[in-house]
Amino acid sequence: MEFSPELKLGLLNGWLPLVFFYVVFGILLISFPRSVVARLYDRSGWTRTQRILSATGKLFILSWLLLAIFTPLIIDNAVFFLGAFFYALGLIGFTLALLNYKDTPLDQPVTRGFYRISRNPQQISILVAFFGISLAVGSWLAALLIAIGAAVAHVRVLAEEKSCLEQYGASYKSYMECVPRYFVFF
Numbered sequence: 001m002e003f004s005p006e007l008k009l010g011l012l013n014g015w016l017p018l019v020f021f022y023v024v025f026g027i028l029l030i031s032f033p034r035s036v037v038a039r040l041y042d043r044s045g046w047t048r049t050q051r052i053l054s055a056t057g058k059l060f061i062l063s064w065l066l067l068a069i070f071t072p073l074i075i076d077n078a079v080f081f082l083g084a085f086f087y088a089l090g091l092i093g094f095t096l097a098l099l100n101y102k103d104t105p106l107d108q109p110v111t112r113g114f115y116r117i118s119r120n121p122q123q124i125s126i127l128v129a130f131f132g133i134s135l136a137v138g139s140w141l142a143a144l145l146i147a148i149g150a151a152v153a154h155v156r157v158l159a160e161e162k163s164c165l166e167q168y169g170a171s172y173k174s175y176m177e178c179v180p181r182y183f184v185f186f
Helices: 015-031 034-040 048-069 078-102 121-136 140-168 170-178
Strands: none
Touching (some): 015 078, 015 121, 034 078, 048 121, 048 140, 078 121, 121 140
């Protein structure tokens, strides 16, 4: 692994797993009812500060995307296989979390499937998949950008939880008391 690997155009770059990730995501979104997609992207209860901080976090993720796109995959290295494992784990988790989300009635908080062990399995799964890509391209800088993006995304998570509390009331508060925000130990 290097801090900042050499950037270049290539067929075997980090863009390959990214394209696959976003194709899967796109297919899922196209197959979902519009009401589910609208709920997924509802930011109506957010404050101006939350929107600005969320946009700032997206700048780090955009920087990471550009770095991943132009960095070759390090296929002949054991770290690549570890990265591929994390990527696959994240992609599977993200897909299952989205399916859990889709199958929940709009008037109820999402509490099934992966949402039983984390209130934010989509966020966690994306970060795991993107961390896997960071390993597969052998870049500590990519891993650092994902970590910073994740830290700033915490603001987004807090905003979403506040909106869910307002929308679902006591049932979401009870859910929050039983299920950790990020994973079993957080």
